[in-house]
Amino acid sequence: MPRPAPKATYRLQVNHTFTLDDAARVVAYLSALGVSHAYLSPLLQATPGSMHGYDVVAHDRISEQAGGLDGLGRLSTALRKHGMGAVLDIVPNHMAVPVPESLNQPLWHFLRDGDESSYANWFDIDRSTDHMPLMPVLGGRLGDVLDAGEITYENGILRYFDHEFPVEPGTEPEDPKPDRARLEELLMDQNYRLASWKTANDELDYRRFFDVTSLIAVRVEDPVVFAATHELIAKLIADGTIDGLRIDHPDGLADPGGYLRDLAELTGGAWVVVEKILEPGESLPAWDCAGTTGYDALHQVGGLFVDPSAETALTSIYSAFTGEPSGFADVIRTAKREIVDSILLAEIERLVRVLRRLGHLDARWADRTDRHWRTALQALLVEFDVYRAYVTPGEPAPVASLTRINDAVIRAVEAVPAVAEEVAVLGELASGVALTLPGTIERPAVWDLVADFVTLFQQTAGPVMAKGVEDTAFYRYHRLISLNEVGGDPSAFGTAPDAFHAASFARQAHWPTSMTTLTTHDTKRSEDVRARLAVLSEVPHLWSEAVRRWSTMADGYRSPAGPDHNSEYLLWQTLVGAWPISAERAQTYMEKATHEAKQRTAWIDADVPYDVSIGDFVAGVLADRALCADIEAFVVDTLLVPGRVNALAQKLIQLTMPGIPDVYQGSELWDLSLVDPDNRRPVDYWHRARLLASLASGASQRVRGLGEGDVHDDGAAKLLVVSRAIDLRRRRPELFGPTGAYTPVPAVGQVAGHVIAFSRGGDAVTVAPRLSVRLQTLGGWADTALPLPVGRWRDVLTGAEFEGGVVRVADLLAQFPVGLLERIPR
Secondary structure, three states: OOOOOOOOEEEEOOOOOOOHHHHHHOHHHHHHHOOOEEEEOOOEEEOOOOOOOOOEEEEEEEOOOOOHHHHHHHHHHHHHHOOOEEEEEEOOOEEEOOOOHHHOHHHHHHHHHHHHOOOOOOEOEOOOOOOOOEEEEEOOOHHHHHHOOOEEEEOOEEEEOOEEEEOOOOOOOOOOOOOHHHHHHHHHOOOOEEEEHHHHHHHOOEOEEOOEEEEEEEOOOOHHHHHHHHHHHHHHHHOOOOOEEEEOOHHHOOOHHHHHHHHHHHHOOOEEEEOOOOOOOOOOOOOOOOEEOOHHHHHHHHHHHOOHHHHHHHHHHHHHHHOOOOOHHHHHHHHHHHHHHOOOHHHHHHHHHHHHHHHHHOHHHOOOOHHHHHHHHHHHHHHOOOOOOOOOOOOOOOHHHHHHHHHHHHHHHHHOHHHHHHHHHHHHHHOOHHHHOOOOOOOHHHHHHHHHHHHHHHHHHHHHHHHHHHOOHHHOOOOOHHHOOOOOOOOOOOOOHHHHHHHHHHHHHHOOOOEEOOOOOOOOEOHHHHHHHHHHHHOHHHHHHHHHHHHHHOHHHOEOOEOOHHHHHHHHHHHHHHOOOOHHHHHHHHHHHHHHHOOOOOOOOOOHHHHHHHHHHHHHHHHOHHHHHHHHHHHHHHHHHHHHHHHHHHHHHHHHOOOEEEEEOOOOOOOOOEOOOHHHOOOOHHHHHHHHHHHHOOHHHHHOOHHHOOOOOOOHHHHHHHHHHHHHHHHOHHHHOOOOOEEEOOOEOOOHHHEEEEEEOOOEEEEEEOOHHHHHHOOOOOOOEEEEEEEEEEEOOOOOEEEEEEEEHHHHOOOOOOEEEEEOOO
8 A cells, every 4th residue: 555645745955964863853843843754855875975965876875974774764763753754855867977986886887897797788878989988087188188197007997086997807907007008008998988078068978967977877767777776765665764755857767657657666656756847838747656846836826926017117127227138038049059059969969870870771861961960959959848748659649749849840940941851850750750650660770769869859858958948048037036947937927816726726636746845955046035036026116226226336346347237137136035145145146147147157168257256246245335235225125024925925825735735944934045055054943943832832923913014034924834834734634635625715806816815625715915015005905805615714823713704805814914714613
């Protein structure tokens, strides 16, 4: 019998600074908070010092630095003592290429023994190249490195600074200290090729995670590899240490659907969610899982607090100040084109090699040059607008997949008409249609190559989307940065209430135990930063005046090198969103943002004077007392209270909407974190435990009145919402589970559009305001009311009681900005 789905989870980032024993020490607090499961970051052995765990080096061990298997056992014991379970994040797509390389023993044995290795099928390597595989770790060209004496040999190991590489048995030199010539011969005799790091983007022959060359893809589609890499996971599920799994980057796998079927069989149908980025309008395939990790819910909820009527104004403000394009589509297209032309060129070249081999085997694909194939591939990938086509070789392609591929083909042909024929052929291949052409099925070599193309195209489309959109375009387009979140669309300006309800209906009907979230370890801004920034959409005139005033006040901190106006506009939003913020945090963020944007500077090819100008500008702004006072006044007078109302409202909605809510570590209080590493700072759990105890002891009266201006800097108001909502889910699981109905409760009255309300299971009603600044300018709630079902209702946040029937929203929210009503049993 599979274990039931969690009722609510709490994400913990476990590493050498916050170990499994540290996690065990906060279990009592998590239990008091009400969550049913600790949601743990990857725990398999990773590279030394890893802060995230996604760089796995061994699948048969729990991270020694985090506490090892014994530490996990102690955590499990603590969780069981409190009636709780654990969900584990796992990484099936890739392993680390660590330093030293010997830390990854499967890779080490493969590099040493080549095709004779028992690990020969573990890694996704293009065997059509003349070397296997490329190891691009050298700081210079191989000849120069040899001349400098930087590569040495000793006792069967080649060393390059901290790097280590094995020598194939039988090729060892007789001289224990070989000279330069013999070292070169020795290198040429190995099953791998050492090369400059600069060769990776052009010649890398192993699939990697996005553009991260230090992460090599694993072929879990091979049953032997799947069994070996999941043996410990299966044991932890079987013995009750782990109850559920989060699957990292399923789009990188050859067959995500097949993998999830295998996983369900291995784990006995354990609760599994996938880190799947669904683009707007895209649905999760009917995979064998509970759903996604919640980015779709994040955008549906957050968009409720963005005022769509301000889109034109904010667009004009942004364009006038920066001179940047006002449309996001062109920014995406430009960024993706740069990505396929540069950092993902190796992935393009691998697809070209498949097409070249196809041309050698079948005349239908012959007489087309590599250059034309390359241009056509780049054009099609730029226009392909989701992470994956969901085409599985040998299975009928979904209609939606065929439509998306065809639409991308049309756009690519319009963009690059010179390779229209090649683009059309690529569409035929990528959709799997070519697999059914006469003569293909009867020719296994041709069929296999087409199937390889189908898979590789999808494994390349994901990185192009991730690097082109989330990791580049989102750092270039700053109209309203609260919309620039993974899986989001900054051009979609807000979520209409009807659209939110429709999405919630769909989730309850199809994925009722999917995860929901507002903050993750990968979000670019915390939920509370986004909630505050959303208020800018309600005060565009005040925002425009403030930005121009601050820009003038900061003139003295500029240099000829920078900053440019687009980065400056990003900075002003970042400062007000995360205020108060130190110069160090702001500088670290701006360094990452400008390097990811890859316009004026980049990680690989940095513009040092520009980088210095950004750092100096931030330092100057945050050292200017008058300027900081002006920024603080704007935040306090204009954004603080409505931002916190937004934060409470979106949190309550997330915790009570269909799905399994996750709380990211520390975010149960106000949390104004930015992208990692800012969002992985230590969490003061003891402070949270004391604050939670004070709420439980009746001190919750002091968190009321937020809407009247009490700012509640300690975050008790948010902790009240989180703990009481989760407690209700724990006490009344039938209301929120797969059978708990979701029913909108439509408001009536003058400002009905400013309240979101819905019922869960008939006995719980969520009431949350939206666009509270505009609501106040309209005079408040006036006659707006909600029709509560028959019965007596108690607000679990305040204790206030109401009789069913038409109830004024002003009365429902008189004591607290949001309401969570539970029908009192008769």
